[in-house]
Amino acid sequence: MAILEVRDLKKSFGGLEVFAGVNISIEKDQIYGIIGTNGAGKTTLFNIICGVLRADQGSVLFNGEDISKKPTHKIAELGIGRCFQTVMPFKSMTPLENVRVARATAGKKNKEREKFSIDEIMEITNLTDKMHIKTQELSLPDKKNVEIARALACNPEIILFDEVSCGLSGEEIYSRMELMKKLSKMGITVVVVEHIMLFIKEICDQVSVLHSGKVICSGTPQEVARDAGVIEAYLGGKSNENIGS
Amino acid sequence: MNLKKWVVSGVIAFILYMLFLRLTDAGFIANFIAYISLFVIAGQGWNLLGGYIGEISFGHAVFFGIGAYTVGLPVGYKLDINLLLLVLLGALMAGIFALIISYPLLRVQGFPFLVGTYGLGVVIRSIVVVTPALFATRGIFISTYSKNFTYPLIIGFAIAVVIFVQWLVNQDLGLRFKAVRDVPTAARMIGINIYKTKASAFVIGAMLTGLAGGLFALYGGFVNPSACFGDNTSIFILLGPYIGGIGSVLGALFGSTIVIILQEVARSVITVNGGHYLMVGALLVVVMMLSKEGIYPGIVKLVKKIKNAYQKRQGE
Numbered sequence A: 001m002a003i004l005e006v007r008d009l010k011k012s013f014g015g016l017e018v019f020a021g022v023n024i025s026i027e028k029d030q031i032y033g034i035i036g037t038n039g040a041g042k043t044t045l046f047n048i049i050c051g052v053l054r055a056d057q058g059s060v061l062f063n064g065e066d067i068s069k070k071p072t073h074k075i076a077e078l079g080i081g082r083c084f085q086t087v088m089p090f091k092s093m094t095p096l097e098n099v100r101v102a103r104a105t106a107g108k109k110n111k112e113r114e115k116f117s118i119d120e121i122m123e124i125t126n127l128t129d130k131m132h133i134k135t136q137e138l139s140l141p142d143k144k145n146v147e148i149a150r151a152l153a154c155n156p157e158i159i160l161f162d163e164v165s166c167g168l169s170g171e172e173i174y175s176r177m178e179l180m181k182k183l184s185k186m187g188i189t190v191v192v193v194e195h196i197m198l199f200i201k202e203i204c205d206q207v208s209v210l211h212s213g214k215v216i217c218s219g220t221p222q223e224v225a226r227d228a229g230v231i232e233a234y235l236g237g238k239s240n241e242n243i244g245s
Numbered sequence B: 001m002n003l004k005k006w007v008v009s010g011v012i013a014f015i016l017y018m019l020f021l022r023l024t025d026a027g028f029i030a031n032f033i034a035y036i037s038l039f040v041i042a043g044q045g046w047n048l049l050g051g052y053i054g055e056i057s058f059g060h061a062v063f064f065g066i067g068a069y070t071v072g073l074p075v076g077y078k079l080d081i082n083l084l085l086l087v088l089l090g091a092l093m094a095g096i097f098a099l100i101i102s103y104p105l106l107r108v109q110g111f112p113f114l115v116g117t118y119g120l121g122v123v124i125r126s127i128v129v130v131t132p133a134l135f136a137t138r139g140i141f142i143s144t145y146s147k148n149f150t151y152p153l154i155i156g157f158a159i160a161v162v163i164f165v166q167w168l169v170n171q172d173l174g175l176r177f178k179a180v181r182d183v184p185t186a187a188r189m190i191g192i193n194i195y196k197t198k199a200s201a202f203v204i205g206a207m208l209t210g211l212a213g214g215l216f217a218l219y220g221g222f223v224n225p226s227a228c229f230g231d232n233t234s235i236f237i238l239l240g241p242y243i244g245g246i247g248s249v250l251g252a253l254f255g256s257t258i259v260i261i262l263q264e265v266a267r268s269v270i271t272v273n274g275g276h277y278l279m280v281g282a283l284l285v286v287v288m289m290l291s292k293e294g295i296y297p298g299i300v301k302l303v304k305k306i307k308n309a310y311q312k313r314q315g316e
C-alpha cells in the first residue's frame, strides 16, 4: 500500500487552475521526486497535503486514511514532516530549542518511531557546534539545517522537502543528497521538490512531472528524462540535453 | 540552567528589601516598591500573551479587576473568608474568565484582537458601574492586614512571579508560545495547536494579572471600578512590558518599574489634574524613536556596540 496518495486533486485560485485532476502515489521508503517549472504547483501540492490549503476536490490518503479534512497540527502528529521553500525556522530560538519543541510536540506523539536522539539530529544536520546560537544569526544553509533538524525531531514517517538545495553551494548540495539517502535507508520516506536535475537523477527512485495542472509523466528518473512530453514542457521540444544530465 | 541565578537574585533582593524595612522607616519608599511590584506582576501576565505570543491586549484591567473584586466582594457582603485565600481565588477566577472569553476572542488576531480586548474592558467596567449588587461606583473598603505584612507579601509574590515566568518561557510550553509567534505555519507543522497554545498563554497570563489585582485590594484596602477596571489600569499594565522590551522577562520588569516611577515623579511635579500622563506619553514617544524593540533590548544593543568598539580599539 502507498504511504501517501493524492487522488484526483483539483485546485484553483480564483481563475487560475493549478490542479486539474492530479494523481500521485508514493511507496514507503522511496525517495520520490516532484519536478515542474516555476508556478507548476509543487509548493501548492505540499500545502494541500499538509492541510495548509484545502483542495477544491479530491483526497489525500496517508497510510490509507483520508487526511484531506484534518487540521495541519493533526497531520503533523500523524507523521508528516515538512521543510519549507522559504526557510521558516523559529528564529528567536536556538537550533536546540527548535528541535526540543518539535520533540516535545509531534515528536512525543510518535515516540515509538523515534530513530534519532536530539544529539544525533544535531550531528547529522551539522548543528552541534551552533546549537546555542540564536537561529536568526545563522547563515541561510544553517537555517535550512535547522528546519531539517526540526522536521526530524517530529519522528515523522515521511518528510516533504521543498527545494532544500536552493541557494546552496555544490558541496552543501552533495551533503544534502547524502542526508536524503541516509534518511531513506533508515526508513523515512522522502519527497523532494527540486529544480536541480542532477539531484533528482542521483537520489530519486520515482519522479512525477507536474505541468499545466496535470502529472504529465511518472517513472524512474531515466524514464522521465526520455519522455517526449517532458522534453516538450521543459524545453519546447528542442533537446533533452539538460534533463537528466 | 541559569534559573538558579534567578532564584538566588530573587532571594537576595527579598532579603535586601526586608533589611531595608527593618533598618529605616522610609515608609514612602516601601509603599512605592510595593506599588511597582503590583504592576510588575500584572505586566508579566500581560507579557505572556503580548510578548511571547504577540497578541496585544488592551483590556487586561478586566483580569486585574476580577482579582481585586474577588477579594472585595465577600468583604462587602460581610463574609468572613481569609483574605489570602481570596487573593488566590481571584487569580483562579481571572483564569477561568480568560478561558471562557478566549473562545470567541482568540479566534481573531492582531488589530481585531486589540479592539476586542478593549471592548471587553469597556463592557465589564460598565456592568460593574451600573450593578448595585457589585457596589456600583461606590466601591468597597477592605480592612486589610498591616503594611508590615502586605508589603513583603506583595514583593515576595512579584519575585516569585518573575522567576516563574522566566522558568515557564524556557519550558516546552514556553517554547511553543515563541514558535507560534515566530512562524504560525511552521508551528502547526510540528503538531502545535495554535488556538490551544494561545489560550494557555492567555489563561496563565490572566491568572497572574488577576493575582496582581487581588494583591492590589490588600495593598490599598479599597476597590472601585475605575481603579480596578479602568482603561488607565489596562494601559499601565501593557506599557511596562511594551516600553521595557516586549517578550523579555527582564524587559518587562524594567519597563513596569520605569513607567510607575515616572508616573509618580510626574504626579508630584505636574500638579495639573491628569497632567502627569504627559510624561508617560513623552517617554513612550522617546523610547519608540530610540529603540523600537524597547528599553532593555536597546540597552543590550548599545552595550554590545560599545564593547565591540572597545575591542576594535584594543586590536588596533
Ligand SMILES: Nc1ncnc2c1ncn2[C@@H]1O[C@H](COP(=O)(O)OP(=O)(O)OP(=O)(O)O)[C@@H](O)[C@H]1O
Binding pocket: A013, A016, A018, A036, A037, A038, A039, A040, A041, A042, A043, A044, A045, A085
Ligand atoms: N495562496 C495562493 N493564492 C493565490 N495563488 C496562489 C497561492 N499559492 C500559489 N498560488 C499560485 O499558484 C501557482 C502555483 O504556485 P506554487 O507556489 O505551488 O508553484 P511552484 O511549483 O512551487 O513554483 P516554484 O518553482 O516557483 O516554487 C502560481 O501561479 C502561484 O502564483
Ligand SMILES: [Mg+2]
Binding pocket: A042, A043, A044, A085, A162
Ligand atoms: Mg514552490
